[in-house]
Amino acid sequence: MLALLALGGTATAQESSVAAPPTGxxxxxxxxxxxxxxxxxxxxxxxxxGYFASPGVDPSTGxxxxxxxxxxxxxxxxxxxxxxxxxxxxxxxxxxxxYVLYTGLLTPNSGSASRLQGAADLLARLNPDTPLxxxxxxxxxxxxxxxxxxxxxxxxxxxxxxxVKVPWxxxxxxxxxxxNAAYAVEFFEPLGATSPVDCTEGVCNPVTAEQFDYxxxxxxxxxxxxxxxxxxxxxxxxxxxxxxxxxSTSPDATLVRAMAGVAGLVSPKIAVLAKAGWGQDFSGTxxxxxxxxxxxxxxxxxxxxxxAGYLRTLExxxxxxxxxxxxxxxxxxxxxxxxxxxxLGASVDFLGFNxxxxxxxxxxxVGPEYQFRPWLSGAAGYSLGSRSSSLGGGGLNYTRHEGYAxxxxxx
Numbered sequence: 001m002l003a004l005l006a007l008g009g010t011a012t013a014q015e016s017s018v019a020a021p022p023t024g025x026x027x028x029x030x031x032x033x034x035x036x037x038x039x040x041x042x043x044x045x046x047x048x049x050g051y052f053a054s055p056g057v058d059p060s061t062g063x064x065x066x067x068x069x070x071x072x073x074x075x076x077x078x079x080x081x082x083x084x085x086x087x088x089x090x091x092x093x094x095x096x097x098x099y100v101l102y103t104g105l106l107t108p109n110s111g112s113a114s115r116l117q118g119a120a121d122l123l124a125r126l127n128p129d130t131p132l133x134x135x136x137x138x139x140x141x142x143x144x145x146x147x148x149x150x151x152x153x154x155x156x157x158x159x160x161x162x163x164v165k166v167p168w169x170x171x172x173x174x175x176x177x178x179x180n181a182a183y184a185v186e187f188f189e190p191l192g193a194t195s196p197v198d199c200t201e202g203v204c205n206p207v208t209a210e211q212f213d214y215x216x217x218x219x220x221x222x223x224x225x226x227x228x229x230x231x232x233x234x235x236x237x238x239x240x241x242x243x244x245x246x247x248s249t250s251p252d253a254t255l256v257r258a259m260a261g262v263a264g265l266v267s268p269k270i271a272v273l274a275k276a277g278w279g280q281d282f283s284g285t286x287x288x289x290x291x292x293x294x295x296x297x298x299x300x301x302x303x304x305x306x307x308a309g310y311l312r313t314l315e316x317x318x319x320x321x322x323x324x325x326x327x328x329x330x331x332x333x334x335x336x337x338x339x340x341x342x343x344l345g346a347s348v349d350f351l352g353f354n355x356x357x358x359x360x361x362x363x364x365x366v367g368p369e370y371q372f373r374p375w376l377s378g379a380a381g382y383s384l385g386s387r388s389s390s391l392g393g394g395g396l397n398y399t400r401h402e403g404y405a406x407x408x409x410x411x
Contacts, residue, residue, distance in 0.1 A: 032084055033084030033085060040077035040406055041406070042077065042404055042405065042407075043404065043406075044075065047068065047401040048070070048402075050144075050191030050206070051395075052109040052110055052112075052113075067196070068400065069106070071106045072106060075098055077099075078097055079118075080094075081093075089126055091123075092122070093122050095118070095119070095121070115156065116142075118142055119141045119142070123135065131169045132167075139160065144157070144191060145157065149325070150317045151203055152205070153206070154191050155190060156191050157186055158187045158188075159184065161185075162184075163182040166178065178221070178223070180222065180238075182217075183216070186213065188206075189210060190206040191206060196394030199392075203395075204391065204394070204395035204396045220237060221238065231264030232263050237257065238256075238258075250318045252284050253281050253284045253285075254283040255280070255281045257278070258277045258278060258279075259292070270297070271296070271297045272295070274294050276290065284321040285321035288314075293313075294310050303335040305332070305334075306330070307331045311325070320353040329345075329346070331343070331346075332345075339372075341371075343366065346364045347361075349362075357390050360387070360388050366382055376410075380404065386400070
């Protein structure tokens with residue numbers, strides 16, 4: 001709620017969290033911290049903006065589009081980063097507005113999808129250095145990157161999650177327990193006024209995506225026991241209560257998941273995380289399966305690192321109740337001369353939904369970022385998103401190419 005208030009007071013606050021530029025410049029002094037305003041100007045050539053009627057066709061009459069439409073978009077993104085360190089109440093808030101302007105150069109009717117989106121992340125920590133502390137956080141995102149795996153492309157998502165955590169570190173801190181709770185909502189609306197061709201299922205039609213609006217209540221417990229200086233036993237458990245606001249056909253879920261394992265350093269340069277467990281739905285479809293994660297990080301040098309892993313998880317989802325995700329992922333980052341950063345990230349997801357549907361998702365992102373001045377940076381890159389599904393319909397079977405260039409100014 002605080003993030004939403006801040007969003008409305010300054011502007012309305014992008015995937016996942018706010019990708020603010022690196023902290024730089026002097027900023028404005030706020031108590032013991034500083035406020036850094038910034039502005040991003042980004043151009044993005046996107047082959048998969050949404051589904052739009054052909055030129056000369058009235059969008060209000062409906063119809064179908066053969067494929068995702070491409071367009072050149074310009075992002076105007078003002079924002080701010082506020083950091084207030086304190087041993088009693090530490091406070092961090094990142095927020096931005098993002099006005100997306102579709103130029104209409106490639107798709108004449110795409111200008112109707114120009115919109116205001118944005119993001120905000122809030123984290124407040126009460127007594128962060130004491131054995132018993134309190135963390136309150138909120139994440140708000142409005143973008144065309146939905147968190148619901150069953151839904152096809154061409155959808156605008158509004159997501160908000162409020163969280164509270166109580167870390168407890170008794171004794172010398174070798175043991176840490178952190179009970180937590182969260183409530184998330186996600187609402188959908190179409191980016192275009194038409195449906196993709198061959199779409200026979202509601203999940204591939206962005207025009208009717210709002211029927212899958214949902215709320216998710218989560219209760220969890222995280223634990224860590226450092227039995228060696230650089231090695232710990234870890235616990236990650238929780239229950240998700242999922243319900244849908246506008247759809248009585250999507251099965252609700254009472255999904256319990258628990259994993260345990262170890263995390264630590266194998267050598268001064270290699271870190272490993274390995275954990276496994278079980279996920280079980282006690283309502284709706286009633287399915288259950290093994291869940292696990294194995295991840296390794298290799299610090300080749302202070303300026304070059306690699307990460308790779310495998311994740312198997314069970315998640316609640318609209319229309320089907322549950323789905324399993326077998327995901328392989330990797331990342332490499334390198335810093336040259338203290339100013340040029342290169343990154344490469346890739347992942348493959350094999351999704352299996354209740355009822356027999358299966359999807360394959362491939363994602364790739366690569367590009368450089370250069371720090372011209374402490375207050376000025378630039379970035380460019382290429383992103384690939386490919387999806388294929390056992391269900392027909394353009395909304396679930398597509399390839400999306402994106403090339404972007406961004407200039408960021410921070411005070």
